[in-house]
Amino acid sequence: MNIIRTKAELRALTEGWRREGKTIGVVPTMGALHAGHLSLVEAACAATDRVIVTLFVNPKQFNSPEDLAKYPRTEHSDAEKLAPYGADILYVPDGAQMYPEGFATTVSVTGVSEALCGATRPGHFDGVATVVAKLLLQTDADQAFFGEKDYQQLQVVRRLAQDLDLKTTIVGCPTVREDDGLAMSSRNLRLSAGARVVAPIIRETLSQAAIEISEGSPIETALQGARSRLTKAGLGEIDYLELRGDPDLTVLTTADRPGRIFVAAWLDGVRLIDNIPVHATSQQERLLEPAE
Structure with missing residues (x-):
């Protein structure tokens, strides 16, 4: 599994896959991978020819700087966890790759984003929609895989893909739980x-x-x-x-x-x-x- 850090490197690989007629799946994550994430990778590998797992702790979807600072960064162990699952690329862009100087665009989805977490975390789903739209375009994915634990997020992403005429099919996968029933997070x-x-x-x-x-x-x-x-x-x-x-x-x-x-x-x-x-x-x- 290759670790890629720039859009240029990523595009060179995906363009080569397209010339070979391969389909592409993507699993967007913020890292700190657990069995729930890995189940998405398994689903992606079963459904598509080439699989990209993205790892980017997106500052635009955090409401609290303290919460952002506390979010675990575990790239090395994440790569080790992914190794047996058959993903082709771990894409790990930094902030400059995702939000370069002068970045001024926000993707905002109304309706399904406004209640629940949208009401208690203002701006959260704008950050989610913006980064997911960018990742779907950067990876050129045919299918993207999201867990149903974040069910509102799943519906926001489905709506943005439909409304923006993106070619990516959004696939929802069942919540994975610990043996005692706690949803993995x-x-x-x-x-x-x-x-x-x-x-x-x-x-x-x-x-x-x-x-x-x-x-x-x-x-x-x-x-x-x-x-x-x-x-x-x-x-x-x-x-x-x-x-x-x-x-x-x-x-x-x-x-x-x-x-x-x-x-x-x-x-x-x-x-x-x-x-x-x-x-x-x-x-x-x-x-x-x-x-x-």
Whole structure:
């Protein structure tokens, strides 16, 4: 696996692949790779001829300079983790490659970006959309692979690819979890041992609320109960805990179509996010069934 650091080097390789008729997949990351990232690499290698993994800690999507400074930089170990998986290139641009002097363009996606993390992290998805648009163009990718743990991000990227007429197909891949149910995240490395014991309550609580809603419990009642369980377990501020439609992320007041429960909560100074699908309630499903 080659490590490439400039757009010129990258373009020379991708142009050669195109002349050979090869398809290209990309897995955009900010490093600190874990099994979730590696599952995306596996999916990319299975679907395309050549695979690029990108590693760039994007300053434009951080709301806090402190959070940016704390984000783990682990290029050497990331390269070692990738070695067995068959990726062709690890693309590691620096800030000058991504945002050269005079850079003045922002990609902004409305609608799906505005609630949830968009409401609590102003400007975050502008930073995501801008860097992803650049990476898709730089890598000339046919397919790009993103995890469903960052489900709102996935929908933002799908929208920008569609609206900007990019040729890249955006592929969503299932959330990968630890054995205890905690969604894998690079931020998990920052949890203390005690907080790490508490963290799986997030998945447990979302699952319980999803069952309650699918069995007909009022949405607000189920979500209030979930919020109470998280607070009692020791989580701090909860940025949001909401049921949203899938995939448009509009607010659902009745579970009459597919949705997802989304949560962002703080634990031990670390912001953790997760989501889980919720199916239509049994009553609603019966109402929607065609008459005999």
